[in-house]
Amino acid sequence: MEWSTWLRMPMTVLLVLAALFALATLVQLVMVRQRLHGGRRFAASGRALLCLLFFALTVVLGGMGYALRGYRLLAQESPVVDIDARILSPQRWALTLSWPDGSTRQVQLAGDDWRVEAVVLKWKLPALLSGLPPLYRLDRLSGRYDDPEQEATAPRTVISFRPTDGFDLLSLKRSYPQWLPEVDTVFGSGAYLPLVDEGHYSVSLMRTGALVARPDEATAARIASPL
Incomplete structure (x- = not known):
């Protein structure tokens, strides 16, 4: 399939964005763990909020991409x-x-x-x-x-x-x-x-x-x- 065809399918764009946010979620999880091990609980809390936000965006974008398959x-x-x-x-x-x-x-x-x-x-x-x-x-x-x-x-x-x-x-x-x-x-x-x-x-x-x-x-x- 040509790239121009892929780009005309919003499912592809949304699923790629969902994958990027999923990767960002994993990065934030690693950073939360590092800060907890370092005793920096306040910094870990901020990273945990970012982790939850990125995870929510992953779910929303992935769900929308799945709902738009065929469009x-x-x-x-x-x-x-x-x-x-x-x-x-x-x-x-x-x-x-x-x-x-x-x-x-x-x-x-x-x-x-x-x-x-x-x-x-x-x-x-x-x-x-x-x-x-x-x-x-x-x-x-x-x-x-x-x-x-x-x-x-x-x-x-x-x-x-x-x-x-x-x-x-x-x-x-x-x-x-x-x-x-x-x-x-x-x-x-x-x-x-x-x-x-x-x-x-x-x-x-x-x-x-x-x-x-x-x-x-x-x-x-x-x-x-x-x-």
Whole structure:
């Protein structure tokens, strides 16, 4: 994974800071022990307070970093995922998802179209005025039928990208809004496109929170002229 990709993941920055504060905590522990052995109890008390402070920052930063896994900083337009489609049978598809960090995932989808949704976290004042960029995370991928009646009765496929343990900044905001008063949660608008065999699609997210889905030229030609 490239450094630019790592830096666009707030989880990485927070976990690095947590590691630094953990190291500072260990240093303070050593200094507390030295001062206690030297009989300097008052100096040891001051170092102990610093140790507790650094340990608290380690826990907070580490917890926030873990809660933000999967989130990335949102630039003017950020690539979210690339999708490659292959038909298995009528209205059954094999999809390969490719993320900007190089990871991939194979899934199967039912329907005529694919639809993707993302979660966007924006900030309230004063964090917004400080220039803190929004964060985003891919939320789910689902199949969609062109016929509304079939949509209501046919088998549907929904693939979630949420953390399996439920420990996520979004869930924390919902359960304990008083803990995160600066976070304003916005669900990005879903985007969908028709599925075609050997189709290739790119999904990106605008800074406004709007998802944009684009087929490549060959895929666009197949969508415009279905067999």
